[in-house]
Amino acid sequence: xGGITQSxxxxxxxxxxxxxxxxxxxxNHDAMYWYRQDPGQxxxxxxxxxxxxxxxxxxIAEGYSVSRExxxxxxxxxxxxxxxxxxxxxxxxxESTLELATIYFGEGSWLTxx
Amino acid sequence: AQSVTQLDSHVSVSEGxxxxxxxxxxxxxxxxxxxxVQHPNKGLQLLLKxxxxxxxxxxxxxxxxxxxxxxxxFHLTKPSAHMSDAAEYFCVVNRGFQKxxxxxxxxxxxxx
Numbered sequence: 001x002g003g004i005t006q007s008x009x010x011x012x013x014x015x016x017x018x019x020x021x022x023x024x025x026x027x028n029h030d031a032m033y034w035y036r037q038d039p040g041q042x043x044x045x046x047x048x049x050x051x052x053x054x055x056x057x058x059x060i061a062e063g064y065s066v067s068r069e070x071x072x073x074x075x076x077x078x079x080x081x082x083x084x085x086x087x088x089x090x091x092x093x094x095e096s097t098l099e100l101a102t103i104y105f106g107e108g109s110w111l112t113x114x
Numbered sequence: 115a116q117s118v119t120q121l122d123s124h125v126s127v128s129e130g131x132x133x134x135x136x137x138x139x140x141x142x143x144x145x146x147x148x149x150x151v152q153h154p155n156k157g158l159q160l161l162l163k164x165x166x167x168x169x170x171x172x173x174x175x176x177x178x179x180x181x182x183x184x185x186x187x188f189h190l191t192k193p194s195a196h197m198s199d200a201a202e203y204f205c206v207v208n209r210g211f212q213k214x215x216x217x218x219x220x221x222x223x224x225x226x
Contacts, residue, residue, distance in 0.1 A: 004157075042204065042216035043158075058213075090157055100146055100165045103214060105157035 003027070004106035006091050012114050013078065013085065021076045021109045023091030031094035032074040033103065036060060036087045043090065049074055078111060086113050118147075118207045120217035128225050133177075133192040135220045137205030140186060146208035147188045149179055152219075153201045161203075164188060175199070200224045 004025045013019045025032065031050050035043040045058030049068040063082025068074055074093075078085045091106040121136040139145055144166055150158040162173025169181045179190045188205060205217040 006157075040219075042218045043214075045213060048213070088155075092158075100163060101208065102148070102160065102163055104160065105150075107157045108155070110155070 004091055004093055004104060006089075006106035006109050008109060009107070010110045010112075012112050014114060016080045018077055018079050019111065021078070021089055021091075021111070023074045023076065023106060024072055025074075025091075025093045025106075026072060027093055027095070027104065028071070029093035029095055029104075030071070031096065031101075032068070033092040033094070034058075034064070034066065034074070034076045035090040035092065037090060037108075038087050046076065046089075085111055087111060118205050118215055118217045120203075120205050120220050122220050123218070124221045124223065126223040126225065127195045129197055130194050133190070133195045133199065133222065135190040135203050135205075135222065137188045137190065137217060138186050139188060139205075139207050141207060147179075147181065148206040148208075148214075149173065149177070149188075149190050150204045150206060151201050152204065158204065161190070195222075195224050197224050197226070 007022045033048045034046040037043050044060050046064050047058050047066045049055035052068055052071050055066050055068050063079055065077045089109045092103045095102045118139045147164040149161040151161050152158045161177050162171045164171050164181045172178045177192045179188050181188050202219045202221050204219050207215050
């Protein structure tokens with residue numbers, strides 16, 4: 001089945017560590033996104049990538065980094081510079097047609113600082 | 115600038131009664147609008163999308179939404195709630211340049 005796979009589902013990070021969240025899609029979508037969701041709040045854009053080897057900062061990029069070496073993959077690294085990383089992270093990819101662009105989401109990853 | 119306002123943080127209904135989740139938007143041009151549903155610890159699932167082809171949009175699981183330009187609204191409705199509808203619902207507007215603006219969400223509670 002086509003879809004977006006995020007892993008791991010749950011991840012625990014110690015203070016000062018960098019961690020990487022995986023996102024893979026087999027939908028052949030060009031654009032991919034990372035969002036952060038805090039309890040009781042909407043989603044905020046971290047980074048997005050329109051094509052391979054290109055990505056742009058979103059609204060809350062500080063303390064995060066990404067790469068886009070392959071069309072299918074868009075991993076997110078949460079660095080030690082991110083002071084409050086505990087959140088639910090959602091990866092998404094975009095289907096673009098002449099009529100409309102529609103975003104589809106993965107199942108999310110929980111990151112907790114211990 | 116485009117924005118979206120979900121007027122209720124929580125909505126409670128009884129099973130079998132109608133559902134109304136309200137959303138107002140602001141946009142300087144004809145917007146692209148979406149409703150997504152999120153069950154606990156899950157990603158967001160697309161319910162429906164407004165493409166300007168028709169003002170009444172039908173989605174999955176019996177939901178539909180009506181685009182009303184004069185009221186700048188895109189309210190989500192369902193004739194009869196089911197227990198499985200209990201979730202968080204997000205109204206979303208396309209800000210252009212492949213960026214979406216999310217509402218703060220409405221939690222739907224369904225009682226037996």
